[in-house]
Amino acid sequence: MKYRFSMLLLGSMICAPLGVRAETAQDIQQLKQQLADIQKNYQAQIKRLESRIEELENQQRQEQPAPAPVAEQSRPNAFNPAIALTLNARYQSFRHDRGDDIPGFSTAGEAGNGSQGFSLGESELNFQSNIDDLLFGNLTLSLADEDGSTSAELEEAWIQTLAMPGDLTLKAGRFFSAIAYMNERHSHTDDFADRPLPYRAMLNGRYLDDGLQLRWLAPTDTFLEFGGELLRGAQYPAGGSAHQGLGSWSLFAHAGGDVGLSNSWLAGLSYLSVDARERESGDEDNPDLFSGNSDLVIADLVWKWAPMGNPYRHNAVLQGGLFWRDESGRFKPSAVDWLPYDGRQFGWYAQMAYQFRPNWRIGIRGSGLYADDNGSRFDGTSLDTLGHDPWDVSLMVDWSHSEFSRLRLQYTHDEAQSLSDDRFILQYIVSLGAHGAHQF
Amino acid sequence: MKKSSVLLFALLGFNASAHADLNVFACEPEWAALSRELGGDKLHVSVATTALQDPHHVQARPSLITRLRKADLLICTGADLEIGWLPVLLRRAGNARVQPGQPGYLEAASAVPLRERPARLDRAQGDVHPQGNPHIQTDPHNIARVARVLSRRLMQLDGENSAYYEQRSARFMKRWKEALANWDRQGAALKGMPVVVQHNGWTYLLHWLGLERIATLEPKPGVPPSSADLTRVLALLKQTPARAVIRAAYQDGRPSAWLSERAEIPELVLPFTVGGDDQSGDLFQLYDRTLELLLSAAGS
Numbered sequence: 001m002k003y004r005f006s007m008l009l010l011g012s013m014i015c016a017p018l019g020v021r022a023e024t025a026q027d028i029q030q031l032k033q034q035l036a037d038i039q040k041n042y043q044a045q046i047k048r049l050e051s052r053i054e055e056l057e058n059q060q061r062q063e064q065p066a067p068a069p070v071a072e073q074s075r076p077n078a079f080n081p082a083i084a085l086t087l088n089a090r091y092q093s094f095r096h097d098r099g100d101d102i103p104g105f106s107t108a109g110e111a112g113n114g115s116q117g118f119s120l121g122e123s124e125l126n127f128q129s130n131i132d133d134l135l136f137g138n139l140t141l142s143l144a145d146e147d148g149s150t151s152a153e154l155e156e157a158w159i160q161t162l163a164m165p166g167d168l169t170l171k172a173g174r175f176f177s178a179i180a181y182m183n184e185r186h187s188h189t190d191d192f193a194d195r196p197l198p199y200r201a202m203l204n205g206r207y208l209d210d211g212l213q214l215r216w217l218a219p220t221d222t223f224l225e226f227g228g229e230l231l232r233g234a235q236y237p238a239g240g241s242a243h244q245g246l247g248s249w250s251l252f253a254h255a256g257g258d259v260g261l262s263n264s265w266l267a268g269l270s271y272l273s274v275d276a277r278e279r280e281s282g283d284e285d286n287p288d289l290f291s292g293n294s295d296l297v298i299a300d301l302v303w304k305w306a307p308m309g310n311p312y313r314h315n316a317v318l319q320g321g322l323f324w325r326d327e328s329g330r331f332k333p334s335a336v337d338w339l340p341y342d343g344r345q346f347g348w349y350a351q352m353a354y355q356f357r358p359n360w361r362i363g364i365r366g367s368g369l370y371a372d373d374n375g376s377r378f379d380g381t382s383l384d385t386l387g388h389d390p391w392d393v394s395l396m397v398d399w400s401h402s403e404f405s406r407l408r409l410q411y412t413h414d415e416a417q418s419l420s421d422d423r424f425i426l427q428y429i430v431s432l433g434a435h436g437a438h439q440f
Numbered sequence: 441m442k443k444s445s446v447l448l449f450a451l452l453g454f455n456a457s458a459h460a461d462l463n464v465f466a467c468e469p470e471w472a473a474l475s476r477e478l479g480g481d482k483l484h485v486s487v488a489t490t491a492l493q494d495p496h497h498v499q500a501r502p503s504l505i506t507r508l509r510k511a512d513l514l515i516c517t518g519a520d521l522e523i524g525w526l527p528v529l530l531r532r533a534g535n536a537r538v539q540p541g542q543p544g545y546l547e548a549a550s551a552v553p554l555r556e557r558p559a560r561l562d563r564a565q566g567d568v569h570p571q572g573n574p575h576i577q578t579d580p581h582n583i584a585r586v587a588r589v590l591s592r593r594l595m596q597l598d599g600e601n602s603a604y605y606e607q608r609s610a611r612f613m614k615r616w617k618e619a620l621a622n623w624d625r626q627g628a629a630l631k632g633m634p635v636v637v638q639h640n641g642w643t644y645l646l647h648w649l650g651l652e653r654i655a656t657l658e659p660k661p662g663v664p665p666s667s668a669d670l671t672r673v674l675a676l677l678k679q680t681p682a683r684a685v686i687r688a689a690y691q692d693g694r695p696s697a698w699l700s701e702r703a704e705i706p707e708l709v710l711p712f713t714v715g716g717d718d719q720s721g722d723l724f725q726l727y728d729r730t731l732e733l734l735l736s737a738a739g740s
Binding site: 130133136160161162163164165167168169215217219220221222223224254255256257258261264265266304306308309310311312313358359402403404435437438439440 | 489490492493494497498499500501502503505506509510520523524525526527528530531532533534535536539540541542563566567662663664690692
């Protein structure tokens with residue numbers, strides 16, 4: 001290439017003087033001399049340029065081994081957050097429709113079984129992105145249909161530090177409390193179509209609130225994390241935002257690790273203490289009220305098995321939890337006066353989901369509750385246990401064509417009330433948009 | 441009391457490891473192996489996955505969070521290969537040194553021009569990677585590209601030992617160049633060999649050796665082949681025969697075994713990365729072994 005270029009240059013040098021008529025030999029001699037001079041001059045210059053090019057090329061090769069082409073130019077929306085949409089809907093069929101009561105427990109709005117027939121679940125819209133090099137932000141809007149009108153609920157809106165010194169992570173805003181394994185996770189990542197009884201009866205499905213969370217990751221080889229939360233206390237099992245909006249706090253510890261290449265586990269122990277002020281539960285129009293302290297201790301364990309750490313073909317997830325709750329204060333059942341109340345409750349669940357072939361899973365779950373008998377004063381109220389300990393057992397099978405879609409059939413034999421029920425749930429869950437990363 | 445707490449600390453492994461100068465967290469075994477080549481005993485290398493794991497689908501296990509917490513340098517393939525798990529680890533570990541944009545965060549794919557950048561981004565096309573095919577380690581020429589970037593990064597992060605890294609890097613590059621010449625020479629015999637692949641994880645290998653891909657068993661990236669897909673490939677092979685069906689050590693063996701039996705062509709389980717089989721203990725052995733297996737199929 002370079003040689004062709006220099007030949008061309010020389011050629012044009014030669015051609016140009018040819019057009020001039022050389023009249024004398026002296027002239028010819030002179031022109032030849034000039035040409036030789038130019039030739040020499042150009043050759044030196046070409047040589048210099050060539051070596052310069054070579055030098056630059058070497059330099060470039062060293063600096064940028066192979067520059068990846070940058071296709072995207074600056075666009076105003078280039079910094080948009082990652083947007084993910086989760087859609088789900090279900091068809092439910094109950095043998096008897098016995099309502100949502102769980103005797104012995106005064107439950108809040110999200111604890112029920114939903115309605116029979118077709119219904120749309122919560123459609124979630126999630127935005128998340130790094131805010132800058134120190135902060136990460138997340139917002140989840142939940143759209144649900146309630147009695148014909150669409151309501152938008154601000155489910156999560158939080159920021160979190162990415163690079164705080166001392167292995168600390170601070171989260172602020174509205175978030176799911178880290179007090180229990182499932183509580184921290186969105187329900188669409190669950191292995192079953194509904195949450196087990198203790199979650200429904202004691203945490204209203206999940207406990208979320210406004211506040212601060214601080215976590216510390218211990219400098220150990222075993223995963224060990226400690227944390228605490230200071231929260232507003234506006235949501236069940238709290239309520240009424242006691243103490244000028246500091247009505248709830250929690251402490252939690254998580255430990256986890258691997259056993260060989262195929263097993264890993266995560267255990268948690270948590271304590272939640274809330275001061276409730278006229279916490280509403282039960283019937284929405286004519287609610288039960290509770291004022292007092294509610295303390296909850298939760299111990300849970302998740303065990304995941306994937307042969308050689310490869311969950312693609314076979315994997316299993318075992319999970320279980322124990323819940324102890326102590327509530328003391330005053331309770332006002334609907335249409336009755338305030339009563340002194342001190343009661344303890346206990347809940348448990350255990351479940352397993354097993355992927356027996358790519359894309360297919362089956363699962364089994366049992367859960368149960370126990371509540372103190374509060375005496376005859378509470379007869380006929382939601383805290384009346386009717387001498388019955390609630391329990392249920394569920395079977396599920398689901399199929400995921402890809403990571404982004406899931407179709408699930410679940411059967412539940414429900415003994416939550418003194419009369420049993422059988423429920424079938426057919427459900428789809430899909431996610432669109434940004435590929436969210438999965439928590440353990 | 442004191443004794444028991446010491447015991448507890450020892451049990452939990454409080455900084456028990458001997459002090460290396462830099463802690464490296466490698467997402468895949470090939471980058472762990474490369475780090476060891478370039479950093480020697482100045483590095484403490486921890487690898488998140490094994491060759492028998494599908495790097496697309498790894499769980500963000502608690503043990504990985506603790507390992508990332510300690511890391512001074514993270515080296516991963518990038519190009520969205522780890523998108524399903526690495527972002528969670530980065531957020532949970534809260535380690536400022538290895539956040540994207542920091543010198544401690546290195547995506548190997550940034551050193552390599554990526555192939556198969558999809559013209560159309562649509563999940564209906566399967567598990568596509570918007571930036572291009574991320575399985576760059578199947579071509580040893582790419583290892584050299586990443587090595588240049590990685591050694592410079594080591595020198596930047598651990599300036600005290602930069603002479604050491606420079607020397608190791610020079611030695612590695614010299615050995616690698618010789619090995620490349622050798623592999624290129626051996627591989628010349630494979631040019632044009634028709635093959636079937638199970639997953640399109642071999643793009644860079646096919647391109648390096650000039651192998652001809654007759655078919656891919658997965659109908660779309662990441663979607664397991666159904667019996668209809670396999671039958672279709674079998675019918676195709678009747679008209680256009682292939683010499684072998686290739687899969688990675690971590691992949692489900694049944695589809696390629698099925699095809700191998702019916703099409704009467706050998707099934708080649710290539711190591712895919714360091715540690716993929718007993719003969720692939722380091723980066724040099726990885727390509728020696730890959731070529732050995734391919735040449736055995738070509739000769740048969």
